[in-house]
Amino acid sequence: MTENVVEILLAEDNPNDVELTLHALKRHNLANRIHVVGDGAEALEFIFCTGAYAHRDIANGPKVVLLDLKLPLVDGLEVLQRIKGDPRTRLIPVVVLTSSREERDIVESYRLGVNSYITKPVDFEQFTEAVRTLGLYWVLLNQSPVLPG
Amino acid sequence: MKISMRLSLAGLSSVGIVVVIGIMLLFATQQVRRELTKNETAGNIFHAVTAVRYLTLEYMLRHEKRVQTQWQLKHASLSKLLASTTEFTGSQDHIIMDRLRSTHERVGSLFPQLVTNHQERQSDKGKGEVLEDLDSMLTGQITNKTQAMLSDALSLSRQSRAGVLEAQQRVNVAVMAFSGIVVCVIVSTLFLTLRSVTRPLAKLCEGTAVVGAGNLDFQLGVTTQDEIGELARAFDQMTEKLKTTTVSRDELEQRVIERTAQLEAAIQELEAFSYSISHDLRAPLRAIHGFSRILLEEHAPHLVDEAQRYLHLVRDNAQHMGQLIDDLLAFSRLSRQPLKRQRVVCADLVRQVLGDLGGEHAGRRVDIAVGDLGMCQADPALLKQVLVNLCTNALKFTRQREVAVIEIGCREAGGECVYFVKDNGVGFDMQYVGKLFGVFQRLHRANEYDGTGVGLAIVQRIIHRHGGRVWAEAAVNQGATFSFTLGGDSAHD
Numbered sequence: 001m002t003e004n005v006v007e008i009l010l011a012e013d014n015p016n017d018v019e020l021t022l023h024a025l026k027r028h029n030l031a032n033r034i035h036v037v038g039d040g041a042e043a044l045e046f047i048f049c050t051g052a053y054a055h056r057d058i059a060n061g062p063k064v065v066l067l068d069l070k071l072p073l074v075d076g077l078e079v080l081q082r083i084k085g086d087p088r089t090r091l092i093p094v095v096v097l098t099s100s101r102e103e104r105d106i107v108e109s110y111r112l113g114v115n116s117y118i119t120k121p122v123d124f125e126q127f128t129e130a131v132r133t134l135g136l137y138w139v140l141l142n143q144s145p146v147l148p149g
Numbered sequence: 150m151k152i153s154m155r156l157s158l159a160g161l162s163s164v165g166i167v168v169v170i171g172i173m174l175l176f177a178t179q180q181v182r183r184e185l186t187k188n189e190t191a192g193n194i195f196h197a198v199t200a201v202r203y204l205t206l207e208y209m210l211r212h213e214k215r216v217q218t219q220w221q222l223k224h225a226s227l228s229k230l231l232a233s234t235t236e237f238t239g240s241q242d243h244i245i246m247d248r249l250r251s252t253h254e255r256v257g258s259l260f261p262q263l264v265t266n267h268q269e270r271q272s273d274k275g276k277g278e279v280l281e282d283l284d285s286m287l288t289g290q291i292t293n294k295t296q297a298m299l300s301d302a303l304s305l306s307r308q309s310r311a312g313v314l315e316a317q318q319r320v321n322v323a324v325m326a327f328s329g330i331v332v333c334v335i336v337s338t339l340f341l342t343l344r345s346v347t348r349p350l351a352k353l354c355e356g357t358a359v360v361g362a363g364n365l366d367f368q369l370g371v372t373t374q375d376e377i378g379e380l381a382r383a384f385d386q387m388t389e390k391l392k393t394t395t396v397s398r399d400e401l402e403q404r405v406i407e408r409t410a411q412l413e414a415a416i417q418e419l420e421a422f423s424y425s426i427s428h429d430l431r432a433p434l435r436a437i438h439g440f441s442r443i444l445l446e447e448h449a450p451h452l453v454d455e456a457q458r459y460l461h462l463v464r465d466n467a468q469h470m471g472q473l474i475d476d477l478l479a480f481s482r483l484s485r486q487p488l489k490r491q492r493v494v495c496a497d498l499v500r501q502v503l504g505d506l507g508g509e510h511a512g513r514r515v516d517i518a519v520g521d522l523g524m525c526q527a528d529p530a531l532l533k534q535v536l537v538n539l540c541t542n543a544l545k546f547t548r549q550r551e552v553a554v555i556e557i558g559c560r561e562a563g564g565e566c567v568y569f570v571k572d573n574g575v576g577f578d579m580q581y582v583g584k585l586f587g588v589f590q591r592l593h594r595a596n597e598y599d600g601t602g603v604g605l606a607i608v609q610r611i612i613h614r615h616g617g618r619v620w621a622e623a624a625v626n627q628g629a630t631f632s633f634t635l636g637g638d639s640a641h642d
Contacts, residue, residue, distance in 0.1 A: 121439045
């Protein structure tokens with residue numbers, strides 16, 4: 001697998017949740033296109049192609065970000081703010097992963113421009129629904145979209 | 150002395166003085182009348198004496214029988230007048246009257262001598278010269294006597310005039326003196342009253358302004374015993390009391406501020422706590438639930454039945470614990486949410502609730518009767534939660550009935566609206582009613598009826614937040630009725 005085919009970035013620090021999410025998506029052959037980062041700082045490095053990911057091309061970023069809000073080092077909400085605050089990354093769809101229906105997180109995420117949210121544990125149905133509402137059908141297909149122009 | 154007392158005393162003394170003046174005027178009038186009568190009598194005497202005097206002279210000139218008769222008649226009438234006169238009671242008057250009477254008698258005895266003398270002169274011409282002298286002498290005597298009488302009558306008249314003048318003067322002096330006293334009394338009373346009113350009043354005005362501006366240490370300190378003094382003391386007492394209550398109110402406010410700060414801190418702590426529960430407590434549950442599900446779904450063929458059953462139990466319990474956490478969070482969220490009271494059409498709310506719960510009793514025979522519910526003042530979202538919980542319970546505990554009968558209604562009791570949800574379900578023993586509304590308290594076994602024991606606690610919390618009451622009546626196997634009020638201004642209309 002090359003880094004160019006990374007289409008889903010999963011920012012999640014809890015290894016159990018990572019494993020359950022990967023398990024849910026693996027059965028549908030999506031797991032090999034997922035890159036997992038364990039904290040907010042690494043997530044930012046991956047998205048903005050800095051630090052360990054300096055060799056990546058920012059224009060070739062992830063097609064969707066699954067973002068846990070409670071992350072070490074840099075908080076999930078801050079990661080969201082940085083993505084949505086930068087014109088280069090503003091258009092990347094971000095799906096927030098929440099562990100409850102605590103409105104505080106959800107309201108704040110929407111204020112910062114989140115595209116959707118999924119309650120953990122992430123199962124395939126929820127993921128499908130979220131991706132469908134974002135108009136990202138092609139993520140579910142094992143191929144890249146044909147971009148017009 | 151009180152102002153009203155002072156004013157009534159001044160009034161009384163003025164009235165007394167006026168009465169005295171009146172009496173004096175009456176006496177003076179009587180005296181004047183008496184003196185006028187005297188004056189008239191003196192005038193009559195004067196005229197009568199004058200007449201006698203002229204008749205004497207006329208007789209001396211003409212010596213007619215007619216004049217003699219007239220003289221005697223006049224003399225007699227004067228005698229009667231003098232005898233009947235009683236007005237002159239003063240000592241001086243008395244002396245004059247006595248003198249008048251004796252002179253009159255003397256004149257009365259002189260005139261017959263004059264008549265006799267004239268007759269003698271007619272009969273005896275020889276003694277003419279002697280008798281003529283006697284005639285002149287007698288006439289002179291009568292003239293002198295009557296002259297004396299005239300001057301006496303005049304002096305009587307003068308004295309009576311003087312009496313009138315004296316009476317008038319006395320009355321004038323008295324009226325002026327007493328009027329002066331009345332004026333003095335009124336003026337001094339007015340002055341004293343005004344002084345005792347205006348000065349403390351000005352002070353009172355000033356005090357009102359000072360106290361009104363917030364200085365509660367101000368005291369008037371007026372010590373007079375009149376009404377203004379009483380008012381001033383009442384004012385001081387009022388200020389004192391105001392000061393006490395203000396001090397205690399300030400303390401109270403301070404305490405309220407402190408308690409509010411403590412409460413806010415506690416609420417923040419609680420919020421942080423529930424947030425961490427919702428995140429941290431859920432993570433291991435997710436793992437337990439997720440992995441046991443993977444085991445069951447993907448590795449079932451390698452597991453013996455007993456192992457599969459245990460795995461199911463693990464998964465169900467993890468799910469139940471997740472539900473407990475959700476309910477607990479919902480319960481704690483209730484305290485933080487502000488209450489948004491508004492007009493609610495209860496029937497609409499009940500319709501929504503029954504629509505939402507429709508799926509829960511699919512395939513069962515359920516009779517739901519909704520009575521006249523009217524309008525109420527409540528937080529619609531919270532009231533809906535109450536109805537959802539009560540209706541869910543009613544549906545749950547009538548599960549074993551062939552036909553479940555549920556009644557939702559409202560009745561008037563003691564001036565307030567009592568809403569109720571009644572069912573014909575399994576009910577409960579009233580001796581455990583005290584536990585009914587406690588968090589995680591359950592009156593039924595978990596394997597009979599599912600639930601976390603938070604539903605009624607939530608109902609109670611919501612009703613209490615509305616200022617209402619909630620209670621239950623039931624009997625084992627004879628259904629249960631849950632009733633509640635919405636407190637305060639939840640008028641049914």
